[in-house]
Amino acid sequence: MxxxxxxxxxxxxxxxxxxxxxxxxxxxxxxxxxxxxxxxxxxxxxxxxxxxxxxxxxxxxxxxxxxxxxxxxxxxxxxxxxxxxxxxxxxxxxxxxxxxxxxxxxxxxxxxxxxxxxxxxxxxxxxxxxxxxxxxxxxxxxxxxxxxxxxxxxxxxxxxxxxxxxxxxxxxLPPEDFADGMAEVIKYGVIADDALFDLVKSGNVTDQLEPIITRCVTIKRDVVEADEFDTGRRALLNFGHTLAHAIEAESNYAVSHGKAVAIGMCRIVEIAEKNRLCDAPCSAKIKEALTNNGLPTDTAFSNAALFDAVTKDKKCADGSLTLILPHRIGTCYAQSFPIADVRGLLS
Ligand SMILES: NC(=O)c1ccc[n+]([C@@H]2O[C@H](COP(=O)([O-])OP(=O)(O)OC[C@H]3O[C@@H](n4cnc5c(N)ncnc54)[C@H](O)[C@@H]3O)[C@@H](O)[C@H]2O)c1
CATH class of the missing domain: 3.40.50.1970 (Rossmann fold)
Known part of the structure; x- marks a missing residue:
């Protein structure tokens, strides 16, 4: 234990x-x-x-x-x-x-x-x-x-x-629901721990559950202790989540949270790479890890269609939106954009 x-x-x-x-x-x-x-x-x-x-x-x-x-x-x-x-x-x-x-x-x-x-x-x-x-x-x-x-x-x-x-x-837990949890595990790997990412990227995780869960909880603990009320660093945990919440809402919650996070991470990393906002390419590695863990990497919703849903999200209340973007696997950063610029990035 x-x-x-x-x-x-x-x-x-x-x-x-x-x-x-x-x-x-x-x-x-x-x-x-x-x-x-x-x-x-x-x-x-x-x-x-x-x-x-x-x-x-x-x-x-x-x-x-x-x-x-x-x-x-x-x-x-x-x-x-x-x-x-x-x-x-x-x-x-x-x-x-x-x-x-x-x-x-x-x-x-x-x-x-x-x-x-x-x-x-x-x-x-x-x-x-x-x-x-x-x-x-x-x-x-x-x-x-x-x-x-x-x-x-x-x-x-x-x-x-x-x-x-x-x-x-x-x-x-049904495999579909287990996969949803793996989306969040992969998120922790991308934002904070390349060794965790490497441990789970093949999808063979069943004999490693206690250490994987412990590592994720420890990462979350460290972030929560630094910023319990989500005024700064805690936003890093939202990697993939802004688009995920839009995908969930647009699908009328037919797409589960975990699968929406998987797709949201792929979309945002693609956008980051296209706009030279990452230090090293990581989109292909993230997609491979998600696929190996039984998760989707895309959706029929276009970026433009998701924009409206994104702007309804509470995170846009002041006319800007903070996106979480990876420098590379294992480290990420938060950057705030005016809403009009987000429309440009998404298109
Ligand atoms: N509070 C937070 O910080 C935070 C963070 C991430 C996600 N969330 C929220 O969590 C929710 C998603 O969580 P979830 O994926 O666990 O969804 P969920 O609670 O709907 O559980 C998924 C499915 O698994 C079933 N299930 C759960 N445990 C089971 C078990 N041991 N055996 C058999 N079936 C089992 C449930 O009945 C359900 O059908 C979303 O609403 C999301 O917004 C909250």
Whole structure:
């Protein structure tokens, strides 16, 4: 088991390894006393993993209940969020109680926001079950739901108090969803760690999951500690994401977040290379790594068509847009462009 400690506005441990779910009852008792616990999970994950985890908490004498919602990005919305808040209120949860997000990034983002809102804040534990949630969304405290106008438009920063990444959960994750997580792993390699990129570029990763997840969480921890509230360096984690959010929105969320990130990284690197914004060519290497990991490298949406969606993104609010561009594999930089110039770059 590996432990990564995050020192942000809250200090918390991220425990990574096979079987770490068994630590949940003891950790809840030691961190929070004897609270009531509400698990939040989507229907896929609940059917596979919720009952055994609930039993382990009941055996420890804890009062346990759950809120289960339909899987998928379409559930990351204000209606499901307020259903969850009403569920907590109707069942008389208090600020001293704990929400446990058991699931992928959709579950984590929704639960993290609910934990911040309910009675102005209750305890939060993240138990990521998708690779994407393990390497990215469960750590760092960004929470949100989507609005009709775009992704993640209603949210807050809310750090969890514990993250348990049990790598055994990945054995039930469908290959398509596993590939989505690999898009974020490859992102970390491109922005911060050429050795990580080399480790995963062949697509043979199954016997290296604990070190890969640990490395990604450590990179994210370092960035979050330097810029928790996303006013500078944290933007580097958005490599590929500006176009990704546009692709997700334009496809009406038929394209998953991970696949949209894969395509977004390819598009932005192509644009960077054409405009001599990279020090060394890296587009071909990134495409090969993505393909080897079962990810797409292009979409039918043209750059021009994505421009409108990009300008709706919250990141354009002040008339400029910060793009994350690689110098080469393993190091990247942020550069701000006026929106009109972005139109030029994209065309
Ligand atoms: N907060 C952040 O910092 C941050 C960072 C990156 C992404 N995100 C968000 O994360 C979301 C994407 O996360 P995701 O890819 O995990 O999506 P997801 O939560 O929808 O999970 C993907 C699918 O995998 C299933 N699943 C999850 N774990 C499983 C398991 N162990 N076994 C079987 N099935 C399992 C889910 O039911 C779902 O169908 C997006 O909404 C994105 O915006 C947030």
């Amino acid at each position: 590996q432990t990564v400690t995050v020192n942000a506005s809250k200090q918390y441990d991220v425990l990574i390894g096979s079987g770490v779910r068994s630590l949940l009852p003891g950790k809840i008792l030691s961190l929070f006393g004897k609270p009531r616990v509400c698990f939040v999970s989507d229907d896929n994950v609940a059917a596979l993993h919720l009952a055994s985890l609930e039993d382990s908490l009941k055996q420890a004498g804890l009062d346990v209940s759950n809120f289960v919602f339909p899987h998928g990005e379409a559930s990351k919305n204000p209606v499901v969020l307020f259903d969850l808040l009403e569920h907590l209120a109707q069942n008389r949860f208090s600020r001293k109680d704990v929400l446990v997000a058991l699931g992928g990034g959709v579950t984590g983002d929704l639960t993290g926001l609910a934990a911040a809102l309910y009675m102005r804040g209750m305890h939060l534990v993240q138990m990521p079950t998708s690779l994407l949630a393990m390497v990215d969304s469960s750590v760092g405290g960004k929470t949100a739901v989507d609005l009709k106008a775009g992704k993640n438009l209603a949210g807050v920063f809310n750090q969890p108090e514990l993250v348990l990444c049990d790598t055994d959960y990945l054995s039930t």
